[in-house]
Amino acid sequence: MLAVAVLAAGKGTRMKSALPKVLQPLAGATLVERVLASARNLTPERRLLIVGHQAERVEAQLSSNGGLEFVLQQPQNGTGHAVQQLLAPLQGFQGELLVLNGDVPLLRAETIDALVSTHRSSKADVTLLTARLDDPTGYGRVFADAKGRVSGIIEHRDCSDEQRANNLTNAGIYCFNWEKLAEVLPKLSTDNDQGELYLTDTVQLLDVAMQMEVSDPDEVNGINNRRQLAQCEGVLQQRLRDHWMDEGVTFVDPASCTLSEDCSFGCDVVIEPQTHLRGACRIGDNCRLGPGSLLDNAELGCDVSVVHSVVRDALVGSDVAIGPFAHIRPATIVGDSCKIGNFVEIKKSVLAAGTKVNHLSYIGDAELGANVNVGAGTITANFDGKNKHLTVIGEGSKTGANSVLVAPVVIGKNVTIGAGSTITKAVPDGSLAIGRAKQLTKEGWDRNAK
Ligand code: UD1
Ligand code: CA
Helix, strand or coil: CEEEEEEECCCCHHHCCCCCHHHCEECCEEHHHHHHHHCCCCCCCEEEEEEECEHHHHHHHCCCCCCEEEEECCCCCCHHHHHHCCCCCCCCCCCEEEEEECCCCCCCHHHHHHHHHHHHHHCCCEEEEEEECCCCCCCCEEEECCCCEEEEEECHHHCCHHHHCCCEEEEEEEEEEHHHHHHHHHHCCCCCCCCCCCHHHHHHHCCCEEEEECCCHHHHCCCCCHHHHHHHHHHHHHHHHHHHHHCCCEECCHHHCECCCCCEECCCCEECCCCEEECCCEECCCCEECCCCEEECCEECCCCEECCCEEECEEECCCCEECCCEEECCCEEECCCCEEEECEEEECCEECCCCEEEECCEEECEEECCCCEECCCCEEECECCCCECCEEECCCCEECCCCEEECCEEECCCCEECCCCEECCCECCCCEECCCCCCCCCCCCCCCCC
């Protein structure tokens, strides 16, 4: 039997944030969600999350994570005190307890699997993950013999200079024999620099403690401050880009681009510099994104180009050109072979295939049929100060430059709107509508003749 417990009760003082540390985001997911995901391959009988600082907020974030038991630690008197809170809920439990620090988000599931199986085969009372770090500052130091048997862990701040020179560090990830741990947990003392109960002190109270060193030290990065948060973001982004390059995506300048884990790409996609994808983006074959674009929850067909533009919560067909400098806002659907050009904003609108909005337009709350040509500077006046209204433009219609379409308004098919018109009434199919003052010309007018 296996139980997994994640320590997530700490405040994260060193982050200097109003947000509890374990809720800080990293490539689109919170630290604690990432830690929970690293144990996804195991099928534990119990999953417990120790919460304390802003417990309600942490619980709310994880409420959809089924089968999680929340255990309150109040006050937060150290990692050993946190695990002491499990004595009641795990009373009578037999088997292993995997303890994961809630601020170690880069662990691979395979590493956790290996820790548990190593522990099971060695029959130690505890097996803990360690890493040799070039800069071990801040981490607990692990003292072990050549066979991997651990005699103790000393926190950085409690180490002598000589002890600090040891760069074998504690990752904060432990597989315990629960019954043995339960015996020693009540014996912890606060005899250390922070005056807290340290989980690491259980190691010397247990008979047999073993360590397992990870090969990739990046995996055990712990996050205590914003610098470490940024370093971990860098590691994750690198992993994501490497993965997609292996899958056939070209990055012109990889380091300048960021992705979320929920993105997917077709074949021969090219990502130009300074381009960022957030949320769940689906990008079809041969798309060219950037330079300088932001896509958030965007779904693109094949052969779409997006240059210096923002596309958010939108569905775009194939063979579409977007930008430069376009803003496609939520609930927009752009059909195949459309063109959205310079300085164009589109919100909550549907554009059927072949429609062009090439220059300086705002299209909001609108339905445009196929092959509509929206003239430069056309605006849908969708807001009357209180409510938003719909503009409909039938297929094959063309609006003149600088048209204002005052919604609600329906423009039929194959309509032509004269340049500079303000359209307030429905226009039937196949007509020309002009809504502007007639030009007045006074011949022979000499402005100096007075
Ligand atoms: C801890 C380890 C250290 C290890 C490092 C790895 C101890 C005493 N030290 O140090 O050996 O090298 O992690 O990253 O365990 N937490 C609670 N309740 C508390 C205190 C903390 O739930 O009362 C949680 C925090 O939310 C956090 C985790 O435990 O997720 C670790 O706490 P933190 O204070 O960051 O420990 P470190 O000083 O990093
Ligand atoms: Ca930490």
